[in-house]
C-alpha cells in the first residue's frame with residue numbers, strides 16, 4: 001500500500017453520490033414546471049427541498065441547474081460518526097466542529113493519527129453487477145498544509161476483476177491527480193472549500209460491493 005505522510009487535520013463535508021430519478025421537466029411554451037422527488041444540493045453544499053430548482057451563478061447571472069438524475073446511495077453521508085462509516089487506523093472524528101461550505105456549523109474534523117499510514121473512513125454499499133459509472137463527491141476545507149495528501153477512493157469488488165481508483169488532492173493548491181487505478185476527477189473552488197469528485201466505472205465482472213473512502 002502506498003503510504004502518505006500527513007500532518008494535521010482535514011475538515012470536510014461529504015456528500016457521496018449515486019443516483020437516479022431524473023426529474024426535471026419543462027412543460028410547454030407558456031409556462032414551465034420543475035419537479036424533483038428528492039432533496040438536492042447546490043454547488044456549495046446547501047440542501048434544496050424536493051421540487052425546488054437550484055439557482056447557480058451562470059455566464060449570464062443566475063441560472064437553473066439541471067443535471068442528470070442522481071441518488072445518493074451512501075447513508076449518513078454528512079455524519080461520519082454514524083454506524084455505516086468505519087474507521088481504518090482510527091482517525092479522530094469530531095462532529096460539527098467547523099463551518100461547512102453551506103455556511104452551517106456541520107463540518108467534521110478528521111484528525112490524522114499516523115504519519116506513514118492511511119487514516120481513513122469508509123462505507124460499503126451494494127451496487128448492481130453492471131458497467132455503471134459511480135461518482136463520489138466530497139468537500140475538503142482549504143489549508144496551507146503542503147505535506148498532506150488527501151485521497152478519495154472507490155473500490156468495486158466481489159467479482160473476478162475488482163476496480164480500485166484513488167484521486168489525490170493537494171488541500172493547499174487544489175491540484176489533484178489519479179494515483180491509483182483509472183477514472184476521472186474534477187475539482188471546483190467553492191469559497192473556503194475544494195469540491196472534489198471522482199467518477200469510476202464498474203466493469204460487469206460480478207462486482208457488487210462498493211467501498212467508498214476518504215483518507216489522509
Ligand SMILES: [Ca+2]
Nearest residue numbers: 114117119216
Ligand atoms: Ca495518516
